[in-house]
Amino acid sequence: EDKVVQSPLSLVVHEGDTVTLNCSYEVTNFRSLLWYKQEKKAPTFLFMLTSSGIEKKSGRLSSILDKKELFSILNITATQTGDSAIYLCAVVNSGYALNFGKGTSLLVTP
Amino acid sequence: GAGVSQSPSNKVTEKGKDVELRCDPISGHTALYWYRQSLGQGLEFLIYFQGNSAPDKSGLPSDRFSAERTGGSVSTLTIQRTQQEDSAVYLCASSPPRLAGGAYEQYFGPGTRLTVT
Numbered sequence: 001e002d003k004v005v006q007s008p009l010s011l012v013v014h015e016g017d018t019v020t021l022n023c024s025y026e027v028t029n030f031r032s033l034l035w036y037k038q039e040k041k042a043p044t045f046l047f048m049l050t051s052s053g054i055e056k057k058s059g060r061l062s063s064i065l066d067k068k069e070l071f072s073i074l075n076i077t078a079t080q081t082g083d084s085a086i087y088l089c090a091v092v093n094s095g096y097a098l099n100f101g102k103g104t105s106l107l108v109t110p
Numbered sequence: 111g112a113g114v115s116q117s118p119s120n121k122v123t124e125k126g127k128d129v130e131l132r133c134d135p136i137s138g139h140t141a142l143y144w145y146r147q148s149l150g151q152g153l154e155f156l157i158y159f160q161g162n163s164a165p166d167k168s169g170l171p172s173d174r175f176s177a178e179r180t181g182g183s184v185s186t187l188t189i190q191r192t193q194q195e196d197s198a199v200y201l202c203a204s205s206p207p208r209l210a211g212g213a214y215e216q217y218f219g220p221g222t223r224l225t226v227t
Contacts, residue, residue, distance in 0.1 A: 043153070080184045095158075096166055097169065098145075102152040
């Protein structure tokens with residue numbers, strides 16, 4: 001059975017800190033790994049990773065995939081209160097559905 | 111352009127009643143997905159549409175759940191004889207046509223919060 005595990009489950013940091021969120025997976029016929037940010041209802045797309053070792057970057061957020069060790073990390077530097085959200089990791093196999101982890105709840109305090 | 115839209119945003123219904131949830135995908139997106147997010151749970155896949163056909167219904171939790179898509183666009187998720195355990199946020203997502211061996215990101219709507227009393 002496919003499995004996506006995120007850690008930590010929750011995290012509280014101060015503004016300006018750097019955080020690293022983890023996602024490990026066991027999936028047959030891996031195609032891609034995606035990160036989403038969920039603040040209220042709709043998860044918003046952050047990154048899609050398909051190749052190992054190639055960092056994707058958007059502003060203060062970056063992510064990288066290790067297909068040998070079967071994990072990905074999402075880094076957020078110089079955190080702001082607006083970064084407070086649930087960060088979701090999902091994996092796509094040869095099917096079509098996103099297989100989600102349970103998410104990491106991040107709270108950035110002023 | 112316009113994103114994925116869903117209606118209603120909130121629905122409160124009595125146990126045993128039927129409900130219909132609607133999803134309008136992004137124009138041109140041929141793939142449409144329904145997910146469910148229950149309190150304390152991750153997002154759970156329900157059903158996938160490619161055009162008007164549903165090649166993967168594996169996530170539908172029971173035969174009380176059904177979905178259809180018409181004109182390769184709007185989709186409706188129907189829950190018959192609702193139960194309290196059906197209370198959740200129902201999210202719809204769409205993605206562009208997927209090339210062989212490729213994968214595309216899915217874009218989510220704001221969801222419908224269903225409460226069964």
